[in-house]
Amino acid sequence: MVREALFYEELNDNTIRCTLCPHRCVLEDGKKGICGVRMNRGGVLYTLNYGELTSIAMDPIEKKPLFHFYPGTEILSISTWGCNMKCKFCQNWEISQQRPAVRRVDPERIVRIAMEHGSKFIAYTYNEPIVWFEFVLDTSRLAAKEGIRNVLITNGFIEPEPLKLLLQTIHAVNIDLKGFNEEFYRKECLGELEAVKRSIEMVYEAGVHLEITTLIVPNGNDNVNELEEEFKWIASIDPDIPLHISRYFPNYKYTEPPTPKEKLISIYERAREHLNFVYIGNLWDEKYENTYCPDCGELLIRRVGYDVELVGIDEEGRCKRCERKILKHL
Numbered sequence: 001m002v003r004e005a006l007f008y009e010e011l012n013d014n015t016i017r018c019t020l021c022p023h024r025c026v027l028e029d030g031k032k033g034i035c036g037v038r039m040n041r042g043g044v045l046y047t048l049n050y051g052e053l054t055s056i057a058m059d060p061i062e063k064k065p066l067f068h069f070y071p072g073t074e075i076l077s078i079s080t081w082g083c084n085m086k087c088k089f090c091q092n093w094e095i096s097q098q099r100p101a102v103r104r105v106d107p108e109r110i111v112r113i114a115m116e117h118g119s120k121f122i123a124y125t126y127n128e129p130i131v132w133f134e135f136v137l138d139t140s141r142l143a144a145k146e147g148i149r150n151v152l153i154t155n156g157f158i159e160p161e162p163l164k165l166l167l168q169t170i171h172a173v174n175i176d177l178k179g180f181n182e183e184f185y186r187k188e189c190l191g192e193l194e195a196v197k198r199s200i201e202m203v204y205e206a207g208v209h210l211e212i213t214t215l216i217v218p219n220g221n222d223n224v225n226e227l228e229e230e231f232k233w234i235a236s237i238d239p240d241i242p243l244h245i246s247r248y249f250p251n252y253k254y255t256e257p258p259t260p261k262e263k264l265i266s267i268y269e270r271a272r273e274h275l276n277f278v279y280i281g282n283l284w285d286e287k288y289e290n291t292y293c294p295d296c297g298e299l300l301i302r303r304v305g306y307d308v309e310l311v312g313i314d315e316e317g318r319c320k321r322c323e324r325k326i327l328k329h330l
């Protein structure tokens with residue numbers, strides 16, 4: 001579906017500049033931006049993927065991943081197509097870098113589906129929700145009116161003004177922080193580290209629940225000393241921000257073998273020196289997925305795959321043994 005886009009400015013001779021993400025594409029009449037889903041037609045910027053769904057499913061909230069936001073619940077998860085970054089290792093490249101088959105829906109239908117399935121949550125995920133900004137905004141506004149909480153799974157590569165607007169109806173965010181190396185960001189992902197750091201700070205300052213994911217890409221962003229700078233930086237915001245270190249598998253244009261288990265564990269251990277809640281994703285080892293109290297060591301949440309058991313948390317999200325606050329949304 002084609003809709004006029006938000007966030008652009010007119011230049012001259014029907015040329016416009018999109019101001020949604022830090023690429024700030026300057027588009028002559030008839031041209032699309034780097035994301036491939038925003039187009040100048042006659043001096044007006046249009047979004048080309050409004051309501052064009054590529055998937056819709058009920059998922060465990062842990063799959064997003066979100067480990068400290070209503071653990072053990074299910075969330076309606078939707079995606080469209082397109083992305084403003086071009087990661088060579090993209091795990092969802094069929095929908096982020098190509099135009100796939102779609103099903104057309106409107107925001108009212110998505111909210112109705114969530115309610116029919118008893119889901120109190122909607123996740124905007126799989127491909128980059130920033131490039132279906134208008135659909136996310138419309139749907140999240142409607143959903144919030146119905147008491148549904150909105151979750152954004154994003155690369156965080158967005159300009160401050162649109163992010164500020166979106167955060168008014170978003171309740172939780174997981175941002176992909178693709179390491180701590182500007183060159184890696186530019187060469188392997190076509191993004192910018194500093195812009196993503198700014199988004200992380202904005203989400204935190206807005207009081208929106210925040211978790212961070214870093215996919216460990218062999219011979220890409222896996223230098224432990226460099227990653228330690230990332231861990232220190234996150235800790236300087238808040239050492240309680242959950243960090244998901246995720247195992248890479250070969251995909252799209254990146255052919256290195258999967259991240260070795262020992263590498264992930266050494267990175268995990270370095271991260272734990274600075275952060276209170278660190279998890280390893282795609283390793284399927286309970287030890288690295290459980291939540292333990294950072295103060296008294298009590299097992300709080302046991303995770304085996306997507307089976308989740310709240311064993312040591314009280315109704316206010318505190319450790320039952322020492323009363324340390326763990327789940328801050330409660």
Ligand code: SF4
Binds near residue numbers: 020023035038
């Ligand atoms: S959202 Fe798309 S068109 Fe707009 S600046 Fe980013 S890449 Fe360019």
Ligand code: SF4
Binds near residue numbers: 090
């Ligand atoms: S930001 Fe995410 S969806 Fe976009 S190309 Fe990178 S990995 Fe794929």
